[in-house]
Amino acid sequence: MSGEQTYLALADFLIPAHGKMPKFSDVCSYADATTALDFRDDLKEGFVRAVAVDAAGGAEPALEKLNREDGPAFSAVTTITIAAYYMNPRVRELIGYPGQENVQYDSKAVQPYLTDGTLTKVIARGRKYRPTPGL
Amino acid sequence: MSVAPKSRPSRDEEVDVVIVGAGPSGSVAALHLARAGVSVVVLEQGEWPDYNDYTGARPEHELVSTKLWHPNPNVRDNPNDYPVDTSTTDINPLMFAGVGGSATLYGAQWMHFLPSDFRVRSMDGVADDWPFTYEDLLPYFLEVEREVGVSGLAGDPAFPPRPAYPFPALPIGSVGQRGALGMERMGWHWWPGSNAIPSEKFGELNACVRRGVCLTGCPEGAKSTTDRSHWPLAIKAGARLVVRARVKEVETNDQGLATGVVYIDANGRERRQRAKIVILCANGVGTPRLLLMSGGAKHPDGLANSSGLVGRRLMMHPFASVLASYEDPLDSWRGPFGQQVYSHEFYETDERRGFVRGSKWNCMPSGGPVGVSGAIGSKVYVAEEGRFQDFWGGNLHDNVARRFGHSLIWGIVGEDLPEENNQVVLSKDLTDSDGLPAPQIVYKVNENSNRLLKFNIDRCLESVRAAGAIETLVSVPVRESGWHLIGTTVMGDDPKRSVVDQWGACHDVPNLYILDASTFPTSGATNPTATIMAVALRNTRRMIAERRNQKVA
Ligand SMILES: Cc1cc2nc3c(=O)[nH]c(=O)nc-3n(C[C@H](O)[C@H](O)[C@H](O)COP(=O)(O)OP(=O)(O)OC[C@H]3O[C@@H](n4cnc5c(N)ncnc54)[C@H](O)[C@@H]3O)c2cc1C
Ligand code: SF4
Numbered sequence: 001m002s003g004e005q006t007y008l009a010l011a012d013f014l015i016p017a018h019g020k021m022p023k024f025s026d027v028c029s030y031a032d033a034t035t036a037l038d039f040r041d042d043l044k045e046g047f048v049r050a051v052a053v054d055a056a057g058g059a060e061p062a063l064e065k066l067n068r069e070d071g072p073a074f075s076a077v078t079t080i081t082i083a084a085y086y087m088n089p090r091v092r093e094l095i096g097y098p099g100q101e102n103v104q105y106d107s108k109a110v111q112p113y114l115t116d117g118t119l120t121k122v123i124a125r126g127r128k129y130r131p132t133p134g135l
Numbered sequence: 136m137s138v139a140p141k142s143r144p145s146r147d148e149e150v151d152v153v154i155v156g157a158g159p160s161g162s163v164a165a166l167h168l169a170r171a172g173v174s175v176v177v178l179e180q181g182e183w184p185d186y187n188d189y190t191g192a193r194p195e196h197e198l199v200s201t202k203l204w205h206p207n208p209n210v211r212d213n214p215n216d217y218p219v220d221t222s223t224t225d226i227n228p229l230m231f232a233g234v235g236g237s238a239t240l241y242g243a244q245w246m247h248f249l250p251s252d253f254r255v256r257s258m259d260g261v262a263d264d265w266p267f268t269y270e271d272l273l274p275y276f277l278e279v280e281r282e283v284g285v286s287g288l289a290g291d292p293a294f295p296p297r298p299a300y301p302f303p304a305l306p307i308g309s310v311g312q313r314g315a316l317g318m319e320r321m322g323w324h325w326w327p328g329s330n331a332i333p334s335e336k337f338g339e340l341n342a343c344v345r346r347g348v349c350l351t352g353c354p355e356g357a358k359s360t361t362d363r364s365h366w367p368l369a370i371k372a373g374a375r376l377v378v379r380a381r382v383k384e385v386e387t388n389d390q391g392l393a394t395g396v397v398y399i400d401a402n403g404r405e406r407r408q409r410a411k412i413v414i415l416c417a418n419g420v421g422t423p424r425l426l427l428m429s430g431g432a433k434h435p436d437g438l439a440n441s442s443g444l445v446g447r448r449l450m451m452h453p454f455a456s457v458l459a460s461y462e463d464p465l466d467s468w469r470g471p472f473g474q475q476v477y478s479h480e481f482y483e484t485d486e487r488r489g490f491v492r493g494s495k496w497n498c499m500p501s502g503g504p505v506g507v508s509g510a511i512g513s514k515v516y517v518a519e520e521g522r523f524q525d526f527w528g529g530n531l532h533d534n535v536a537r538r539f540g541h542s543l544i545w546g547i548v549g550e551d552l553p554e555e556n557n558q559v560v561l562s563k564d565l566t567d568s569d570g571l572p573a574p575q576i577v578y579k580v581n582e583n584s585n586r587l588l589k590f591n592i593d594r595c596l597e598s599v600r601a602a603g604a605i606e607t608l609v610s611v612p613v614r615e616s617g618w619h620l621i622g623t624t625v626m627g628d629d630p631k632r633s634v635v636d637q638w639g640a641c642h643d644v645p646n647l648y649i650l651d652a653s654t655f656p657t658s659g660a661t662n663p664t665a666t667i668m669a670v671a672l673r674n675t676r677r678m679i680a681e682r683r684n685q686k687v688a
Contacts, residue, residue: 013527013528014527014528014531015527015528015531015532016528016529018528018529018532018533019532019536021532036195036198039195039198039199040198040199040202042202042212060524063523064523067523074523075511078510078511078523078527079198079201079511080198082505082508082510082511082531083195083197083198083505086197086503086504086505087194087195087198095504095535095536095539095540096464096540097468097503097504097539097540099192099194099196100191100192100196100346100347100348100468100470100503101346101468101469102192102344102345102346102355103344103345103346103469104344105306105345107286107302107303107305107334107335107342108303111304111306111307111327112312113307113312113315113327118315118319119290119326119327121319122292122319122324122325122326123290123292125292125322125324126292127292127293128292128293128324128479128480128482128483129249129250129251129292129293129294129295129479129482129483130249130250130251130258130483131250131295132250132251132253132254132257132258132268132269135254135257135258135264135268
């Protein structure tokens with residue numbers, strides 16, 4: 001298996017198709033993973049070791065071995081995979097995530113808790129702090 | 136930023152005041168001293184922030200921020216920070232080096248300490264009272280709040296009466312509403328969050344647009360940090376700021392008075408800044424570290440340490456979190472990521488609970504899909520144990536579907552009581568990028584804190600379930616949660632039992648001051664920055680008023 005094939009096998013085990021959600025390789029490529037890796041130089045060495053693992057016996061035992069024997073490699077491959085997946089526009093659309101968006105609001109608008117009586121109840125429950133006069 | 140820092144003072148120039156650290160405390164001191172006509176130089180080991188580096192608005196945010204903007208300097212691995220030896224602590228101290236200090240990464244939750252926080256010994260028979268009261272500090276709280284641009288709603292019955300905040304409270308969003316619903320159903324206290332985030336444009340600060348990435352640097356320039364709130368004004372008033380200047384020692388003369396500091400500049404050269412007064416604002420870890428590195432052969436246990444208390448009594452507010460998921464959507468990636476609502480229901484002592492002192496809760500959004508999956512990263516919100524398969528495969532999709540956009544987090548800050556064995560010492564083998572010894576943290580979460588956190592988690596679970604939670608995840612104590620660094624050069628009247636007096640002047644070195652939270656005798660249970668800035672302002676004012684009587688070298 002090439003490094004790319006190994007990677008996609010691991011990634012599809014980590015993120016399989018499930019309900020409406022696609023598996024990793026349905027929406028992301030190896031190139032997407034390496035693009036993500038460019039944001040995290042610190043993960044590069046671990047990632048290279050992870051995709052060099054022998055996955056001929058299946059992705060799950062290969063990942064188990066990495067998790068057991070090479071924590072940094074396991075951490076690198078899982079971090080890159082989940083980040084690349086949830087950066088994908090199709091995946092974001094499916095889970096309803098517009099990203100950390102900018103939301104306009106009117107700072108002067110009267111907040112509902114001021115008019116629907118909820119804060120009045122908090123106030124009615126009385127003082128919570130202990131005063132310290134003379135101490 | 137539109138302000139350009141002025142050049143460093145010429146060689147051998149003696150200034151009135153040199154300040155170490157350009158975080159909230161150092162910035163307040165610099166602004167007010169400069170305005171009073173005092174010549175001030177601030178030395179800061181970090182850089183000016185570059186707002187283009189804040190990734191919050193970009194798709195790669197969750198990937199980049201878990202390294203570049205991680206609050207633990209050991210993970211960030213940036214040469215401007217010093218590393219911390221954490222081999223002997225239950226909790227990792229968190230901080231950031233730069234103009235704006237650790238607040239670059241803070242949640243901007245803006246809370247005053249309460250009256251009882253200043254009278255812990257008198258009221259609860261433990262720890263120590265402060266030399267001054269809540270009422271003494273209130274005018275400074277309010278003044279600083281106007282400088283910072285705080286938004287909030289006055290009238291909270293958990294605080295003594297106070298005037299309106301400078302800006303209206305930020306919207307509490309669906310997350311805050313759901314958090315409040317649980318508290319309401321339990322009949323418990325809650326209040327809309329007060330945050331150091333103006334809801335309208337204010338000076339160099341833009342109005343918050345609820346991007347929700349406050350903890351990794353606000354790309355909008357809306358979260359109030361002193362690079363925007365204080366430094367433009369301080370520089371205009373004549374303060375000088377030297378960045379990438381790491382102070383290695385406070386120097387003293389034969390009379391035991393401070394004469395200035397030695398620092399290493401950006402090019403690795405050693406320089407000396409002479410000054411009549413030295414002020415340390417390097418935080419509860421950096422300040423004792425610097426004192427322990429200073430003093431030379433005359434003071435082998437560190438400068439200003441005749442009490443033996445430098446570095447001791449470290450308090451870091453053991454922290455727990457409860458993530459709760461709900462069926463209905465809460466848009467829980469939206470900010471502010473400080474506090475949308477908070478609660479002081481369990482703030483004050485009730486000994487029937489089996490512990491003294493109390494807690495503050497803050498309700499915040501749970502963030503993006505990668506974070507809530509619990510599959511990678513610091514696992515702040517999930518249990519450490521478990522097989523990797525629990526977080527991956529179909530479980531990953533199920534976890535994200537249940538939590539993403541549907542969950543909130545209650546953070547529980549517990550008061551930490553001072554203990555002399557919880558301390559900052561110098562590491563024997565770890566050094567920073569200039570070869571200076573790193574601080575080592577020796578810290579154990581004490582029994583009072585363990586009981587306090589357990590009680591509060593149980594109550595919090597009741598509250599979130601009352602509001603219909605379908606899943607809850609508890610994390611306690613969170614290892615990556617030492618964001619409040621307090622107590623390591625305690626203030627007091629008795630030089631045998633304290634390091635500084637109530638004005639921050641070292642008993643042993645009267646022209647050496649400490650104006651950060653190192654001086655706090657106790658830690659309260661609220662986020663400390665409001666109190667840090669208020670105390671820094673109070674003590675700076677006094678320094679200005681008394682400058683003619685100040686003993687100098
Ligand atoms: C992730 C996170 C979230 C937080 N959230 C909140 C919150 O919501 N609300 C709240 O009230 N507080 C919060 N805090 C705490 C808040 O950031 C601190 O209380 C505040 O920044 C302390 O201000 P300071 O000026 O005393 O210290 P700092 O802000 O730590 O500044 C100290 C400065 O000194 C510099 N320095 C240290 N040693 C040297 C040296 N030898 N030479 C030169 N420079 C040096 C450092 O580089 C740093 O810039 C949070 C902190 C973190 C890390
Ligand atoms: S919520 Fe407001 S303060 Fe926080 S990052 Fe977004 S814009 Fe900045």
